[in-house]
Amino acid sequence: TQLLEQSPQFLSIQEGENLTVYCNSSSVFSSLQWYRQEPGEGPVLLVTVVTGGEVKKLKRLTFQFGDARKDSSLHITAAQPGDTGLYLCAAGFGNEKLTFGTGTRLTIIP
Amino acid sequence: DAGITQSPRHKVTETGTPVTLRCHQTENHRYMYWYRQDPGHGLRLIHYSYGVKDTDKGEVSDGYSVSRSKTEDFLLTLESATSSQTSVYFCAIKYGVDYGYTFGSGTRLTVV
Known part of the structure; x- marks a missing residue:
């Protein structure tokens, strides 16, 4: 069973600060996705990375694939209150299924 | 965006009763998935489907069954609900290789 660990589990920072969250696997994965989930809703895809060393930017968000x-x-x-949410990484391991991490719950304090 | 709807959004049921959750998509996506989300466990795959009548188990399939008689509908059934199945259930579809999932808004199920 492939495991995905995310750290930190919880993060609370002031508006305007920078932050980094991590996703680590016990196995090599073929693709990696990041999602954001808000209360009462399903996760929403932010980005997919498939190439080792790849870096993608989405406005103030930068995603890196090791x-x-x-x-x-x-x-x-420069975190903003609208960035508040649960951030999930999800990895593909060469089949049609994704394995999700347990998530980082981010709170941005105005 | 593919339309994906889950029903019901909320349900309270008694232990031992059967429960069916429905996932409906408005486009002909081949892959559909059922996940449950619990604190400390993240999203865990229950069952998935790769076509009409083609389904397979995920990591937490015990106590659950699925059916897909039409491309657009994927049903999740709890044959005899238990309190451990209290959870939020999400359905998802996949657009294709290297694409992410689109999730429904979830069904919050409480088994009392």
């Missing part, structure tokens, strides 16, 4: 394809990070610059 060279060894076993880790990924999400960096948010």
Whole structure:
């Protein structure tokens, strides 16, 4: 069974600060996705990365896929209250299923 | 965006009763998934489908069954609900290889 660990589990920071959350796997994965989930709703896809070492940017969010394809990070610059939510990473391991991490619950304090 | 709806949004049921949750998509996506989400466990795959009448088990399939008689509908059944099945259930569809999932808004199920 592939495991995905996310850290930290909880993060509470002031508006305007920067932050990084991490996703680590016990196995090499073929693709990695990041989702954000708000209360009462399903997760919403933010990005998909498939190439080792790949970096993608989405406005103030920067996603990195580790060279060894076993880790990924999400960096948010100048966090805003609208960034508050549960951030989930999800990895594909060469089949049609995704394995999800347990998530990082982010709170941005105005 | 593919339309994906789950019903009901909320349900309270008694231990031992059967329960069926429905997932409906408005486009002909091949892959559909049922997950449950619990604190400390994240999203865990229950069952998935790769076509009409083609389904397979996920990591937490015990106590659950699924059916897919039409492309657009994927049903999740709890044959005899237990308190451990109290959870939020999400259905998802996948657009294709290297694409992410689109999730429904979830069904909050409480078994009392």
